[in-house]
Amino acid sequence: MNRFEYARPATLAEAVAAGAVPGAAYLAGGTNLMDLMKGGVMHPGHLVDISRLPGLDRIEWLSDGGVRIGALVRNADLAHETKFARQFPAVAEALLSGASAQLRNAATVGGNLLQRTRCAYFYDTASACNKRNPGAGCDAVGGENRLHAILGWSEHCIATNPSDFCVPLTALDAVVELQGPAGRRAIPLETFHLLPGSTPERETMMQQGELITAVCLPAEAARFAGNARYLKIRERTSYAFAVVSAAAALRLDGETIVEARIALGGVALKPWRPRTAEAMLAGARPDPAVFNRAAETALAGAKASGDNAFKIELARRIVVRALALAAAGTPERVPALPASPFAGAITHA
Amino acid sequence: MGLSITLTINGARRAITLDDPRVTLLDLLRERLDLTGTKKGCDRGQCGACTVLLDGRRVNSCLALALSHDGADIVTIEGVAPGGQLHPVQAAFIAHDGFQCGFCTPGQIMSAIGMIREGQNWGSGAGDDPERVREAMSGNLCRCGAYVGITEAVLDAQRAIAEASRRDAA
Ligand SMILES: Cc1cc2nc3c(=O)[nH]c(=O)nc-3n(C[C@H](O)[C@H](O)[C@H](O)COP(=O)(O)OP(=O)(O)OC[C@H]3O[C@@H](n4cnc5c(N)ncnc54)[C@H](O)[C@@H]3O)c2cc1C
Ligand code: SF4
Ligand code: FES
Ligand code: FES
Numbered sequence: 001m002n003r004f005e006y007a008r009p010a011t012l013a014e015a016v017a018a019g020a021v022p023g024a025a026y027l028a029g030g031t032n033l034m035d036l037m038k039g040g041v042m043h044p045g046h047l048v049d050i051s052r053l054p055g056l057d058r059i060e061w062l063s064d065g066g067v068r069i070g071a072l073v074r075n076a077d078l079a080h081e082t083k084f085a086r087q088f089p090a091v092a093e094a095l096l097s098g099a100s101a102q103l104r105n106a107a108t109v110g111g112n113l114l115q116r117t118r119c120a121y122f123y124d125t126a127s128a129c130n131k132r133n134p135g136a137g138c139d140a141v142g143g144e145n146r147l148h149a150i151l152g153w154s155e156h157c158i159a160t161n162p163s164d165f166c167v168p169l170t171a172l173d174a175v176v177e178l179q180g181p182a183g184r185r186a187i188p189l190e191t192f193h194l195l196p197g198s199t200p201e202r203e204t205m206m207q208q209g210e211l212i213t214a215v216c217l218p219a220e221a222a223r224f225a226g227n228a229r230y231l232k233i234r235e236r237t238s239y240a241f242a243v244v245s246a247a248a249a250l251r252l253d254g255e256t257i258v259e260a261r262i263a264l265g266g267v268a269l270k271p272w273r274p275r276t277a278e279a280m281l282a283g284a285r286p287d288p289a290v291f292n293r294a295a296e297t298a299l300a301g302a303k304a305s306g307d308n309a310f311k312i313e314l315a316r317r318i319v320v321r322a323l324a325l326a327a328a329g330t331p332e333r334v335p336a337l338p339a340s341p342f343a344g345a346i347t348h349a
Numbered sequence: 350m351g352l353s354i355t356l357t358i359n360g361a362r363r364a365i366t367l368d369d370p371r372v373t374l375l376d377l378l379r380e381r382l383d384l385t386g387t388k389k390g391c392d393r394g395q396c397g398a399c400t401v402l403l404d405g406r407r408v409n410s411c412l413a414l415a416l417s418h419d420g421a422d423i424v425t426i427e428g429v430a431p432g433g434q435l436h437p438v439q440a441a442f443i444a445h446d447g448f449q450c451g452f453c454t455p456g457q458i459m460s461a462i463g464m465i466r467e468g469q470n471w472g473s474g475a476g477d478d479p480e481r482v483r484e485a486m487s488g489n490l491c492r493c494g495a496y497v498g499i500t501e502a503v504l505d506a507q508r509a510i511a512e513a514s515r516r517d518a519a
Contacts, residue, residue, distance in 0.1 A: 006352075006370040007415055027417060034373070034412045035393050047370070049417050075407075079469040100488020101464065103394060106413065107408045238487035336480040 020209030065219030359428025409465025
């Protein structure tokens, strides 16, 4: 790990000023940043500890029914907040399917949004990586890439965004609130993360010094509460990143879908929202043939970036299954194995 | 800001001066305070061997920057059996053979203690469902594969702790 100057500003304004210094990074829970610094992947000269900034660790219910989640709320606290989990069950399920209980206790909402890709070549400083070292090339192309992107990738970077939390948030129209040297602004999560194009080193819409203060969900997002699920395929049942995941949420009127929301994880460098597929579902009946057509549409533009053509078919099936699970209704309690296709299906007698 | 911090470790307040900002809570405990019960497996958040309670919550001490936790209350495996009376989780691990080599055990025990507290605080308890216990303990790897005994031990300890608190309340 590189040496760094450590500071723990007392106010948001001081934090923003300290974070605007070139080479500065914010430290929240540290579960991603410490890991990357230990590996020499990130080497900030200044570490600006925001973990105790006042006022950012609250879940606020807005008068219009929406919710504002402070950037320092811990992943575990959000997932276990009763009212939140009841209104946004797919978000709670996604959070509980991520990492481990220890990590969720430390990880923050803001840090989760900004966690970096798990591409092994990004982590390995001996490999060429355009994200770490713009212009160096990308060793994942033609390398070990069965877990890489199938949507929105470029030959400059084929990595994926690893966050589970961001997937249902994107489906539910979450908005990210930022505070920076130039003031405050809000950006829809759907457009917050950038596709790689020819500048994979640019990952989000944020500018140096900007700080995430909160993530907001609109009141409308709670209308899906009765039919909202997250489904995550992993290479082991727990404590693993998604190979492919999907959030599905439906608003039903009897046997008719009034509105549908879908987002995919593990497929692109950002949570993927297939809006055309969503639109196809409005007015339709929630049945397998309809879900199949929507899933075909959702993956229509998918293309293997290496040894990962299987992910296209897998993603298609996961969308169908997530929609079917959503149609069947949100369970009373988050399943014993959150977001697992095996939930309730396996026993270890 | 200097590199001086204060931590309460296993009930005792300690003033600590660091010569380097990079020290993790794990290295502080093991290398500087001679509390070697907390283990270093991966040093990257992947194994759970370094689990401690930080302000009552289980976390991976290898990913916690010591400076960032100035003022915190830390409990390690050395602090769970004051006076030599085994913690119910420790006793259950012995009763159920919840280990083989023992390397992961301090982390497993701290994680189980944290898990049982979470159940009490959040009402998110595993109850008597072994699937929920396995899921809640999945952040702790055991390379000896003592998982069957670990799950039984955690279920048993949970029952013992619930019973004891019922007795206390009565
Ligand atoms: C072994 C392991 C398994 C994991 N498995 C999963 C998984 O299955 N699913 C999943 O989704 N995640 C998983 N994670 C990732 C985990 O969710 C993230 O590490 C965590 O959410 C990051 O939050 P943090 O507060 O610790 O961030 P930090 O590590 O403190 O920060 C991460 C980044 O965000 C920046 N940052 C943090 N907060 C702010 C803010 N408010 N404003 C501006 N910048 C900020 C930091 O500068 C840094 O670049 C796993 C992690 C590990 C180590
Ligand atoms: S896929 Fe992206 S992150 Fe991975 S090596 Fe290539 S440029 Fe780097
Ligand atoms: S040593 Fe901390 S998780 Fe492995
Ligand atoms: S007892 Fe040996 S690693 Fe768990």
